[in-house]
C-alpha cells in the first residue's frame with residue numbers, strides 16, 4: 349500500500365485533504381492524524397472490521413483496547429451505558445484536552461474496539477485537525493498512538509511514517525505535537541475515580557474539579573509484579589529503546605559525576621554510551637553522545653522532547669543510555685512513568 353503524507357496547517361486546514369481523510373475513515377480505512385498529545389492512528393470506532401485494521405497495522409495485541417475520540421460531549425453519552433456525574437464536570441473542565449475517561453459501554457461499541465472489555469475509554473482531543481477530522485467523517489474515531497507496538501509514541505508525522513509507511517493510506521502532518529506524552533486515563537466505573545495512566549492532567553487537577561479524592565492505580569506504581577494494571581496497555585513494556593537505559597537520580601553534581609564514571613567505564617570496555625541531560629548540565633558530561641531534553645525548569649519541554657530523544661538514540665548506535673531523572677513538580681509523575689518503563693525500572697540513586 350502506498351502511504352501519502354499531507355501537510356495540514358492547523359490555522360488553515362486543507363479542505364481537500366480533510367475530505368479525503370474523512371472518506372477513508374467512513375469507508376473503514378486508517379488515517380494517522382495529529383492530536384495535542386501524540387499522533388493517533390484512526391479508524392471508525394463503531395466498525396469491528398475497521399478497528400481490526402488498527403491492530404494489524406500496529407502489531408498490537410488484540411486485548412489492548414483503543415481510545416475513542418469524539419468532537420462533542422453528547423457522543424460520549426451516546427456510547428456510554430450510563431453517564432457518571434463526574435463525566436460532565438470533567439468534560440467541562442478539561443475537554444477538549446488530554447483527559448481520557450473510562451465508562452461502561454453500551455451495545456453500539458463493538459468488542460473489537462474495546463479489546464473485549466465492557467468499558468470504553470473516550471476523549472475529546474484538543475487539536476483543530478483531529479476535531480475537524482472527527483466532525484467531517486461523521487464517525488467516532490478509535491485511535492491508539494500511531495507507532496508500531498513497542499516503539500515510543502510518535503510526536504511528529506515523520507515518526508509515524510517511519511513506523512507505518514506502506515501499512516496505511518494516509519498521514520495528516522500537522523507538525524510537532526504540543527504535549528508529547530499520552531493523555532491521562534481516568535477510570536470512572538468505580539465509586540472512587542482512579543487514574544490508570546498519568547498524564548498532563550494531574551491527580552490534583554482532577555480532585556479540584558470533583559472536590560473528592562482520586563486514586564492512582566496501584567498496578568502502575570513502581571515495578572509492581574503483584575497487581576496487574578487496570579489499563580491493559582500499561583502492562584506492556586512500551587517505549588523500550590534498543591540500548592539499555594538507566595536512570596540516575598540524586599543531587600545534580602553527584603548525578604553528573606556518577607554518569608561520567610559509568611560512561612568512562614563503558615568506553616574502556618569498547619562500548620558506546622549516550623546521556624540524556626538538560627540545557628543546564630549538557631556541557632558537563634563526557635560520553636559518546638550527549639543530548640539535552642530541554643531546560644530543567646521547563647517540564648513541558650521535557651515531556652515534549654522525551655519520545656523524540658528516545659527515537660534518536662535508536663538511530664545512534666549506542667549500547668547504553670544514562671538519563672537524569674525528571675521528577676518535576678507538576679507532570680514529573682507522568683514523565684517518570686514513561687521513562688521508568690523505558691528503563692525497565694532501572695534507577696540508580698546517588699548521594
Ligand code: TXA
Nearest residue numbers: 385387388413467468469492493530531579580581582
Ligand atoms: O493521548 C492519547 O491518549 C493518545 C492519542 C492518540 O489520543 N492515544 C493513546 O492510545 O495513547 P493508546 O492506544 O496508545 O493507549 C491507550 C491506553 C492503553 O493503555 C489501553 O490499555 C488503555 O488506554 N485503555 C483503553 N481502553 C480502556 C478501557 N476500557 N479500560 C482500561 N484501559 C483502557
Ligand code: MG
Nearest residue numbers: 492493494501
Ligand atoms: Mg500507545
